[in-house]
Amino acid sequence: MGPLSKNKLNLLIVLGTLVLILGCMCDPNRNDSGDLSLSSDSNSEDAPARDDSDTGDDSGKPGQRDDKGDFVVESTDVENPNFESVHREITRAKVLEKAADKLNRTLILPHDITLRTKDCGTVNAFYDPRDKSITFCYELMAHLFNLFKSDGASDQEANEQMAKAVNFIFLHELGHALIDSYELPITANEEDAADRCSSYICIEEIGEEGVEWVVAAAEAFYIQSKNRQIGKEGLADEHLLEEQRFFNSLCMIYGSNPNKYSQFVSRGLLPEARAVRCPSEYAKTAKAWEQLLEPWRKD
Numbered sequence: 062m063g064p065l066s067k068n069k070l071n072l073l074i075v076l077g078t079l080v081l082i083l084g085c086m087c088d089p090n091r092n093d094s095g096d097l098s099l100s101s102d103s104n105s106e107d108a109p110a111r112d113d114s115d116t117g118d119d120s121g122k123p124g125q126r127d128d129k130g131d132f133v134v135e136s137t138d139v140e141n142p143n144f145e146s147v148h149r150e151i152t153r154a155k156v157l158e159k160a161a162d163k164l165n166r167t168l169i170l171p172h173d174i175t176l177r178t179k180d181c182g183t184v185n186a187f188y189d190p191r192d193k194s195i196t197f198c199y200e201l202m203a204h205l206f207n208l209f210k211s212d213g214a215s216d217q218e219a220n221e222q223m224a225k226a227v228n229f230i231f232l233h234e235l236g237h238a239l240i241d242s243y244e245l246p247i248t249a250n251e252e253d254a255a256d257r258c259s260s261y262i263c264i265e266e267i268g269e270e271g272v273e274w275v276v277a278a279a280e281a282f283y284i285q286s287k288n289r290q291i292g293k294e295g296l297a298d299e300h301l302l303e304e305q306r307f308f309n310s311l312c313m314i315y316g317s318n319p320n321k322y323s324q325f326v327s328r329g330l331l332p333e334a335r336a337v338r339c340p341s342e343y344a345k346t347a348k349a350w351e352q353l354l355e356p357w358r359k360d
């Protein structure tokens with residue numbers, strides 16, 4: 062997995078962008094969330110309830126919740142030498158610390174949520190409800206890079222696409238974290254909800270650049286779908302099929318502005334029969350996340 066150590070600068074760009082994303086969430090009227098994982102993903106199972114923190118300081122707005130926690134960054138060590146330089150740079154640049162700081166200025170939390178990047182020994186990014194933590198594995202970044210490379214991208218293109226997809230995935234994981242921490246009433250598939258939350262943040266909070274992140278993630282889903290055969294386990298998995306995640310991602314973008322993204326339909330990427338329903342689908346998604354997060358926004 063040389064590409065990452067070779068391209069650590071690009072990774073920094075990625076995560077630097079991530080900081081920008083989270084910065085945008087400082088907008089008082091917004092919500093957010095998201096992670097997405099390409100392979101396996103979140104360990105959202107039984108969470109032996111464990112309250113990590115209690116540093117209450119309420120800000121007393123009607124309907125607003127008590128702020129009893131923060132996003133905190135956990136320092137980690139890398140064991141895989143391939144990821145040492147990336148890890149060192151992320152640590153040195155305090156990428157996660159900056160992101161946490163911006164999130165903390167934006168969101169009220171009922172408890173601490175830990176952020177960490179590390180080598181996990183597996184391709185993954187996940188939210189773990191047991192210790193209330195988001196982990197982004199360097200292996201997933203390398204996997205994304207290789208995925209785009211396998212589709213004919215140059216090193217630079219693959220890095221850029223990887224960077225964008227990483228942002229989408231991080232927001233998907235943040236979505237899991239908020240669903241759990243806020244006990245949000247998600248009535249359908251949580252993986253899909255996290256995807257849509259990420260899409261919504263990217264499109265509404267970030268704008269043009271965020272749309273590129275959704276597109277990059279959609280592209281990754283598409284390439285991944287071409288490279289795998291689906292069996293019973295895959296069909297039973299809680300994640301939607303990559304093909305569905307691809308179309309759903311395009312539907313969110315198209316639905317947010319059908320005129321602007323009409324080429325999705327004219328180029329045959331998004332079937333007309335689905336496209337006509339996307340504006341309404343997107344509007345419902347956006348409204349839902351806005352309402353769910355409203356009580357948890359800081360001024």
Ligand SMILES: [Zn+2]
Pocket residue numbers: 096097098102103233234237252255
């Ligand atoms: Zn997930």
